[in-house]
Amino acid sequence: MIAVLKKETTDRQIHDLTEWLESMGLKVHLSRGDYATIVGLVGDTSNIDRELLESLDIVESVKTISEPFKKANRKFHPEDTVVEVGGTGGTGEGGSEGRSEGGSTVGCVKVGGGNFAVMAGPCSVESRDQIEEVAQAVKDAGALILRGGAFKPRTSPYDFQGLKDEGIELLEHARAHTGLPIVTEIMNPNHLPMFENVDLIQVGARNMQNFELLKELGKINKPILLKRGMANTIKEWLMSAEYIMAGGNENIILCERGIRTFETYTRNTLDLSAIPVLKELTHLPVIVDPSHATGVARYVKPMALAAAAAGADGLMIEVHNNPSKALCDGAQSLTPEQFADVMKGVNKIREVMK
Amino acid sequence: MIAVLKKETTDRQIHDLTEWLESMGLKVHLSRGDYATIVGLVGDTSNIDRELLESLDIVESVKTISEPFKKANRKFHPEDTVVEVGGTGGTGEGGSEGRSEGGSTVGCVKVGGGNFAVMAGPCSVESRDQIEEVAQAVKDAGALILRGGAFKPRTSPYDFQGLKDEGIELLEHARAHTGLPIVTEIMNPNHLPMFENVDLIQVGARNMQNFELLKELGKINKPILLKRGMANTIKEWLMSAEYIMAGGNENIILCERGIRTFETYTRNTLDLSAIPVLKELTHLPVIVDPSHATGVARYVKPMALAAAAAGADGLMIEVHNNPSKALCDGAQSLTPEQFADVMKGVNKIREVMK
């Protein structure tokens, strides 16, 4: 951390400040200039409140040098984290070889460290037929994880809020049917018991800074899919991952899903440059959701290909067996045929990326 | 709601669409043009999923005409809502005349409909001395409600998270001491029992779309201070108010606290034009928090005056008895003397605004 002092700061004031900072266990390096004095703080600056320091009369500005995230930081954990979804992750039984459930074996899907995984399924779970049909279709096309919304965050209280616990049960049926691990969104820490058999728990964009929820998810050992808030910086996103990791749960997959900008042709602006930035800053896997980012089915394919080419560890794509009848977000869902076409393109890109 | 159909839509398709829409109880008005056919939907369109309609192959675009918020809408409730904070609002005892507590009478403060209220106090509650001292100071300067953070939403899990229930108790002491009703932030619906004696419950910017929390707050009858999310539109903000109101609690005060933009000299960009926009769209009172918006103590006064001049129903201002020792956000807090100066200026503006 560096503090720049105002030109008019007296020696006495500098002395007092130095003493105070040293009392917090820091080494202080002074560099006096014609226009400003620079105070370099070396040591563990996490005890220092940056804004407090900035508020001092003699301080012109404070600049942080090191990143505030520790457990998510690649500097202290250079190898890629590989998150395992399903298998033992789901219920504690089985192993990385997958576990048996219903007639199928639930796969153990690796994400990150060179393992690419596509999660696909409908925006909302609507009925047993629907989810099983879509599950089979996306599995046939190459998806490894089944997605489906049971609890739906809707801007309006008057819109459909999801089938809730019944939706989760339907997802479990589809898992038993196909062997695909399941991912679905949580909105309330009190709902955690209902998510006991969910393989990957999703935190949606609107809850990225719901710190109370993140803290609870830090106490379990299930993998978490953490979506980026629609107006949150990469740093804030990693700090939210840090909230979960600080509690002990380091199985986190990050998901870029578009940020809010002034452009209106797409619902949000997909920030694909976040992929190489994150690959540098963190060891956690990063996937991309082109369906929510663009909000338009016909833009999903080019953005899915682009995400794969940019180095993403996976994709999350909305697929519906009949988009025109979807109860929500229909306009952004692909048909199973369109999804199969996307998968073909993505596989080709993945092939040449090796 | 208006749907614009593509040029190449056939008569048959238009007929099917019309029939389907009419089956949902709507009147359908067709307007055929050379370039497009326009379908006007008249009646209760709340059953129609806009995105579903947009996803249909024959539909070029859908435009909503009426606002999606109902209970918050001024059209259906032309008079200003006046929210009462404290008095009976706090604990159920007492009346709009205020109630007795400790040695003091807790005032009943009206916000909205011409009633202007300033809420002031420290960012975080730190100690009994601190909160009582600040409470007395802001009361002396003209504040009507005491603010103070007990639960603190912090970007980093390693930062101070607030004194929690102990902080609320200290606020209650300060209320007993000064008679000022208290406002503090809630982050978790499970904490509601701790907020039983809080007069006004704040929902912070990061939780504006924590719909599960909003639903719980809709079930109580205590007034809610709903801050705008830092990247949320006015419409989304009103929809979040609608979440609370749909549950039955219509005592909501909106608080503008700056939005995220590309400008970096201020922490956020205070959107004062939201005030006249909201005055038009809704009957709910609107206050402004210039402390969090700018993040800089010396910009608080001009922005407080501007907010008053723009027609705000109140202000929320951070005041600390010793900013340089604040545990958080010190750089944006005013001293009691500076706050008294702001109040003088605000009162003068209020005077000429009548």
Next chain:
Amino acid sequence: MIAVLKKETTDRQIHDLTEWLESMGLKVHLSRGDYATIVGLVGDTSNIDRELLESLDIVESVKTISEPFKKANRKFHPEDTVVEVGGTGGTGEGGSEGRSEGGSTVGCVKVGGGNFAVMAGPCSVESRDQIEEVAQAVKDAGALILRGGAFKPRTSPYDFQGLKDEGIELLEHARAHTGLPIVTEIMNPNHLPMFENVDLIQVGARNMQNFELLKELGKINKPILLKRGMANTIKEWLMSAEYIMAGGNENIILCERGIRTFETYTRNTLDLSAIPVLKELTHLPVIVDPSHATGVARYVKPMALAAAAAGADGLMIEVHNNPSKALCDGAQSLTPEQFADVMKGVNKIREVMK
């Protein structure tokens, strides 16, 4: 300027860097830490290319301490600049007492340093009757400068582009008629001869970084009204002022007119916090244009009052004698009666601000 070196930088590399920087006449202060080495550069760092320094392999980041604008910087020019518009400013004749023209004396209007000036008039100059009628009306209400567009920057090539030189002539007629100095927008340095008799030359938001135009305006001695680009930071805005000032013309008035954000109820988001920020950073006067910022006539009054309360040195407001017939931007223009009402309110605010 501060450069933070990577942890793994060798002594040899640090030595080479230091030598290179010292060869450019800088004093170099090293501060070695456990995690990073900090290089403080003291002296005239304007020769250093910041991005070049950042590109070096051993450099983690570079932070600038002092502001890059010099002539616009309040640090080197603590007193407010007062810009004089009209009088001698217009044509070289007359004095600060105003000059004679037609039947009227053209006033010399001071802006800044406690002098508050309102500029008002139609978006576009349309006809002699129109501009003279509006000019008289805004003068009667208290405006000191007449605005009117002759060259119009329109998003579409098919929209009305202004009356051009004929528009300027009509403005001159209206000036002769009322004695109000005139302000109008320039879009092309080649048009400068047509602006010889214009009292204040406006650079519009879209041309804020048209550096070729700014350079030409630096060579003349006429006051310039520099509008903020709709997505430009305050720092970039001041650098654009610096472009003009570097050429020798220091008569600049800054005009905040709203920035582009995600909010859509207003055309742009008026950034009133820019006023106190600019008051701190620069000695140049700052005015506010609430008409373009909001794009809605009924929001102009609250935003005009707020701007005055926030400490602006003036306002620019669109007034039309018949908004519904305006050829452009009609929806944001006030009638003369509405404008007179705004002026009354603004004057009251100005009164209590003293």
Next chain:
Amino acid sequence: MIAVLKKETTDRQIHDLTEWLESMGLKVHLSRGDYATIVGLVGDTSNIDRELLESLDIVESVKTISEPFKKANRKFHPEDTVVEVGGTGGTGEGGSEGRSEGGSTVGCVKVGGGNFAVMAGPCSVESRDQIEEVAQAVKDAGALILRGGAFKPRTSPYDFQGLKDEGIELLEHARAHTGLPIVTEIMNPNHLPMFENVDLIQVGARNMQNFELLKELGKINKPILLKRGMANTIKEWLMSAEYIMAGGNENIILCERGIRTFETYTRNTLDLSAIPVLKELTHLPVIVDPSHATGVARYVKPMALAAAAAGADGLMIEVHNNPSKALCDGAQSLTPEQFADVMKGVNKIREVMK
């Protein structure tokens, strides 16, 4: 165009409005609802000023249905435009087979309609050796067009402004040497004579709405590379293309180069979803500049691959023979070796995209 009238509009008012609209040659379709009356306008609505209509007292809102750009619109020009750069395009001599210059034949490079072209070279032209060396290196790696800045738009007047006409001459030397057509930026319509031998004229992001410059470029028949303004919507961008096309010059290549958002790890946020959006809206070719968008050399490769995968018609990439000595933007330039590696990756992606 659709106008929604307020509920309280009288029959008389509707009649007057209808008559006025019909007098402008439009067919008017009325649709009366319980909450609003909808006026559908069919015919050529380009004469209607949307904002004027919105300003009428009885009008609640106005919605446009068709796009305001005509010549750039794919609806009226379904096939892809192929822009030819160099060959006859450069000087009028030669043919699409290329022309002779110096010892080399200057190629005719096609962009769009399946033709993918990479433009590469240094940010600024610095010396004959530099530009010739880089030109040869990028040619060897597979670039088809040489880029290099002669006139540089710099935020600060104190920064290096480019070698100007001398820079263009050096580019011409490099063209003679390698046969690569050249692209360089224009900032002032008065400089056009200096650009007579430039093959492709670039309009930079800051000048995207410099309408006076666009108009002049509409009068020539040389291809134009139009970069997106950093805070401009896709619609505004196409309107700027329309400015050039309206003048008669339809040889335009669009270049996405990142938009301004709140994220700071990258200089701007590359909006790759603009590619499929533009492919739908317009027939003009679209290329991507990952160097300026990210501002960081090590993010250029993933973003270049992503752009190719998303369907771009080409790339513009900064390459320098020695990034650490670049006079500007060094941090974002690739070495020739890095560029060759990017080209290899891009070619592989292009291969599987067929």
